[in-house]
Amino acid sequence: MTGQPNACSPEELGSLFLFEKLDRGQLSRLCREGRVKAFEPGRVFAEGEPAAFFYVLLEGTVVLSRRVGADDVEIVRTSQRGVYAGAFQAYLGDRVRQAYTSSLRATEPTxxxxxxxxxxxxxxxxxxxxxxxxxxGLLLVIQSAQQTVGQRERLLALGSLSAGVTHELNNPAAAVARAAKALRERVAGMRHTLGVIAAGPGRRDTVKTLVEIQERIAGRVSEATVLSPLEAADREDTLADWLEDHEIADGWELAPIFVQGGLDTEWLDRVAAAVDEPTLAGAVRWLTYTIETELLLNEVGDSAARISQLVDAVKQYSQLDRAPYQRADIHELLDSTLLMFSGKVGPNIEVVKDYGQSLPRIPAHPSQLNQVWTNLIDNAVYAINSAGGKGTMTVRTRLEREHVLVEICDTGPGVSPEIRDRIFDPFFTTKSVGEGTGLGLDISWRIVVNKHHGDMEVHSEPGDTRFRVHLPLTAAGTDAREAAS
Structure with a gap:
């Protein structure tokens, strides 16, 4: 603490509104335990430092400010005698963190x-x-209420997201179940047909040749290119004609299977050359089972990959296997949150990802930032649904000087100017009773500003609402050491 000592006068203290009800003995005790200090223009104390002193203004002008991102934002500028700042919560002891919650500076001799x-x-x-x-008691009630409602807010969001993820998981899981049932049928048919072919006399070489063709066909299926509808129809007609010419029944049913597997009449000619005429129909049908089996295995593989992708997204979203503070990829966090929302967004909301190129990793609490994206995306979806349920949500990232900018934009009705200054206030909500707690944006603001030393703002007009989050590229102090460890 800087400044020169001055004589403390009980009379001067008693003239302040803060101490006017104290008796002479109490005022004298204050003078014994405290002192009067004169400060030149400049810093008195800084936000975040241990709160060691309680300051009462006797004379001069002071400015109280809070750190928002890279800027000090002025909260109060006053010359009123008796205003106080500093360790005014010291009587609460360890119940609260005893640090200066803002910065104080004098603008003239004070x-x-x-x-x-x-x-x-x-x-x-x-x-x-x-x-x-x-x-x-009031402090504990407020803290308890904020914790309870905040937990409720997170549980509501997770409950809503889990329903969407469950729906997303159900689709590939159901596909795997259908494919498994179909595989069982195809494999049974393959065994039966191969048994019939092998039962005839002198068929050992025939079976060996068919197995060789089958192996080549299996490889062909995995490399098959996707044809246009017109190309596929032309090839099906050609294959159906070949099957009909060789008196193979139901050729119109078998032809699409060969087309899906990437086979043409040249492959069927090889089969016809490898077997005699009575065996050809069974051999062709046996090979269709092979193609269908490979296609079904591909479907199982794709569905399993989709399930794995969803599980990875849930892990990324929840950060269950990650350090609480680390250098994080903003795009990975946004993608995992958007995937969690995929079931809730619905087909009528277009999601546009406008990501900046080569964004660096930033020091962050990933799980907390995912909570921010959850709140902002949920609000955007709600806004679009309230305006008819059809619109566009844009997620945009950019590099702006020493910050990463994340914008969540929607084409909803917008935030009216009358309430725009209140939307970050605790417990303020425009949603119906039971649909919102009013803590989503307050929690998001605290995470961005207090936890990440960033900034958060909103620009809104009908059809274009943008929540803008600035996050610094570098961490300071203990944050930097924690991110590096």
């Missing part, structure tokens, strides 16, 4: 009455025990 935090806590408990108990 005098303060300065009381050590422990002395302030002592006189508060001795002189105003009932008031201290009331304030402690």
């Amino acid at each position: 005098r303060f009455f300065v009381l050590p935090a422990d002395a302030f806590a002592s006189v508060m408990r001795e002189w105003f025990p009932m008031a201290v108990h009331l304030l402690e």
Whole structure:
């Protein structure tokens, strides 16, 4: 603490509204335990430093500010005698973090009455025990309410997202179940047909040749190119004609299977050359079972990959296997949150990802940032649904000087100017009762500003609402050491 000491006068303290009800003995005690300090223009204390003193303005002008991103935002500028700042929560002890919650500076030569935090806590408990108990109770109630509602907010979001993820998981899981049933049928048919072919006399070489063709066909299926509808129809007609010419029944049913597997009449000619005429129909049908089996195995593989992708997205979203503080890829976090929302967004909302190129990883609490994206995306979906359920949500990222910018935009009705300044207030919501707690944006603001030293703002007009989040590229102090560890 800088500044020159001055004589402390009980009379001067008693003239302040803060101390006007104290008696002479109490004022004298304050003068004994505290002191008057004169400060030149400049810093008095800084946000985040241990709250060691309680300051009461006697004379001069002061500015109280909060750190928002890279800027100090002025909260109060005053010359009113008796205003106070500093360790005014010292009487709560370890119940709250005893650090300066803002920065204070003098803009002209200024005098303060300065009381050590422990002395302030002592006189508060001795002189105003009932008031201290009331304030402690109020603090605990507020903290408990915010924690409870905040947890409720997160549970509501997770419940909503889990329903969407369950739906997304159900689709590939059902596909796997259908494919498994079909595989069982195809394999049974393959065994039966191969048994019939092998039962004839002198068929050992025939079976060996068919097995060789089958192996080549299996490889062909995995490399088959996707044809246009017109190309596929032409090839099906050609194959159906070949099957009909060789008196193979139901050729119109078999032809699409060969087309899906990437086979043409040249392959069927090889089969016809390898077997005699009575065996040809069975051999062709046996090979269709092979193609269908490979196609079904591909479907199982694709569905399993989709399930794995969803599980990875849930892990990425929840950050269950990650460090709480690390250098994170913003696009990975946004993608995992969007995937979690895929079941809730619905087909009538177009999602546009406009990602900047080569964005660096940033120091962050990934799970907390995912909560921010959850709140903002949920609000965007709600806004679009409230305007008829059809619109566009854009997720945009850019590099802006020393920050990464993330924008969540929607084409909903917008935020009216009358309430725009209140949307970040705790418990303020425009949603219907039971649909919102009013803590989503408050929690998001605290995560961005307090936890990540960033900035968060909203620009809105009908049809174009943009929540803009700026996150710094570098961490400072203990954050930097934690991110590097």
